[in-house]
Amino acid sequence: MAAHGVKTLIYSSTCATYGEPEKMPITEETPQAPINPYGKAKKMAEEIILDFSKNSKIAVMILRYFNVIGSDPEGRLGEAPTPKLREHGRISGACFDAARGIISGIKVKGTDYKTHDGTCIRDYIDVTDLVDAHVKALEKATPGKVGIYNVGTGKGRSVKEFVEACRKATGVDIKVEYLPRRPGDYAEVFSDPTKIKNELNWTAQHTDVQESLRVAWRWQKSHRNGYGNALAMSS
Structure with missing residues (x-):
């Protein structure tokens, strides 16, 4: 990037860098103590960026995403993981696969948190809100300065609540198998989005989980084979 004169970096980080904090909600000042490889790798990347920025005039914005769901409301983009990634993908993807009959049901790991x-x-x-956060971060990016922001709604929902929302959004009675905890998962994580609201004028607008899932489900139904074989859009 330095060799090619890149002047602005918007970095996709994650709330996983915080690990399992003692206090909720999570602010940007919450200590970073990741407990899984994904969070550790993202934290290392943040450290590399911060080290480089100390001797550079590059404009840096680090966005720590929380759990992303949904699709483009206009139907142009959606989530289509490769087959080998499906099993380890997002819970929304698993719910949709179950609703489409690709898998028999979903596996929820951990019921004793x-x-x-x-x-x-x-x-x-x-x-859609995440895209908006990127646009506003890009607009406010300042040479020689670093901005770090949580990107979340400020509200937490349980996995059981999420699955129920997916059932309602798809109209399918998704089967659930409950299994023991998965190592590296944390019990509760939700953001305090005050800083990004005050400094970037960003606030999540699409906070109805069921509606976000309904939009994503519409895309899934019209792209049953991902981007390779799109069908006509259906409501």
């Missing part, structure tokens, strides 16, 4: 229903709690951010 210290949450109101025993399943993990996450902050689900619509991809």
